[in-house]
Every structure is written in structure tokens, then in C-alpha cells.
Amino acid sequence: MRYFIILTTIILNFLSAEVEIIASKTCQVEHTSKSNIKKLFMLKTSSIDGESIKILDSSNKKVYKEFVEKYLKKSPTKIKIYWTRMLFTGKKLPPKKLSLEELSSTDYESNCYLSYVKVGTKPKDWKTVEIK
Numbered sequence: 001m002r003y004f005i006i007l008t009t010i011i012l013n014f015l016s017a018e019v020e021i022i023a024s025k026t027c028q029v030e031h032t033s034k035s036n037i038k039k040l041f042m043l044k045t046s047s048i049d050g051e052s053i054k055i056l057d058s059s060n061k062k063v064y065k066e067f068v069e070k071y072l073k074k075s076p077t078k079i080k081i082y083w084t085r086m087l088f089t090g091k092k093l094p095p096k097k098l099s100l101e102e103l104s105s106t107d108y109e110s111n112c113y114l115s116y117v118k119v120g121t122k123p124k125d126w127k128t129v130e131i132k
Contacts, residue, residue, distance in 0.1 A: 018119040019067045021129040027051065027112035031130035037071045040114060042082070043092045055095040056103065056115040064097075067116045 021037060023029050028051050039045040041055055058064050068076050086092040098106070103115060104123035114129065122128060 019063055019070060019116050020119050020122065021071075021114060021116050021131060022122050022126045023129050024108035024111070024113040025125045025127060026109055027053070027114070027127070027129075029053070029112065029114070029129055031132055033132055034071055037114075037131065038073070041072060041095070043086075043095070051112055053112045053114050056113055057095045057097045058116060059097040059099045059102075060118070063116065063118050071116075 021032075029048055032048055036045075036048055040048070040053060041057075043055065047053055058067065065076050068074055068079050072079065074082075083092075083094040086094070098115070100117060100121055100123065103117070103126075115126075117123070
């Protein structure tokens with residue numbers, strides 16, 4: 001019985017949705033740090049190395065939760081409180097939430113966009129951003 005529990009735990013860890021950061025094909029960003037990702041997705045900055053970047057969130061709750069915990073080091077509840085406060089004070093609007101299908105079907109040739117997806121589901125014409 002003990003081996004069954006250990007094996008189940010290992011399998012569940014592999015089935016979790018790992019997240020990768022992606023950029024639209026017009027972006028010059030090839031790699032960045034976790035701290036830059038946090039600043040960008042909290043809209044504390046809007047550029048990396050002089051390139052203006054727009055942020056898109058995922059509407060997939062599981063992917064969103066994993067991204068928030070891994071890269072922003074917060075819980076989804078704390079992020080919701082943060083965006084509520086920003087909206088109430090009029091300082092910032094949260095990034096748009098798009099599904100994978102919407103992300104795939106939209107043409108992003110005029111601006112640089114960053115988003116995140118479950119590993120292995122990156123839309124065509126988007127590239128993976130290496131996190132250092």
C-alpha cells in the first residue's frame with residue numbers, strides 16, 4: 001500500500017501543468033529573469049532592454065494558478081486582491097485573459113506580447129522565452 005501511495009504521488013507530480021513563457025514572433029526577447037517576468041506581469045514595468053511589451057494572461061485556471069505561484073510567488077487570491085486595488089484606485093488595468101485558442105488565432109505582428117502556456121501547447125508563430 002505504501003508503494004502505491006508513493007507511485008501515485010510521483011505520477012501526479014508529472015501530470016501537473018508546467019508553464020512556459022512565450023513571446024509573439026515580433027518580440028526580440030529571447031531570455032529574461034524571473035524578476036523581470038514578475039515586474040512585467042504585475043505591470044510594474046512595460047519593457048525589457050528598451051522593447052515595449054504587452055502582457056496577456058491565460059484564462060485556463062490551472063495554468064494561471066501554476067504561473068502565479070511559480071513566477072509571481074503569490075497565491076491567485078492575493079493577485080486578485082492586488083488587481084482589485086489597482087482597478088479601484090485607477091492605477092492599472094489587469095492584463096487580458098485569453099484562451100489558448102484565442103491566443104493562437106489572433107495576429108500579433110504589430111506589437112511584442114508575452115504570455116504563458118502549458119508546456120507543449122505553444123501556439124504556432126510564438127516562441128519560448130528562456131528564463132534564467
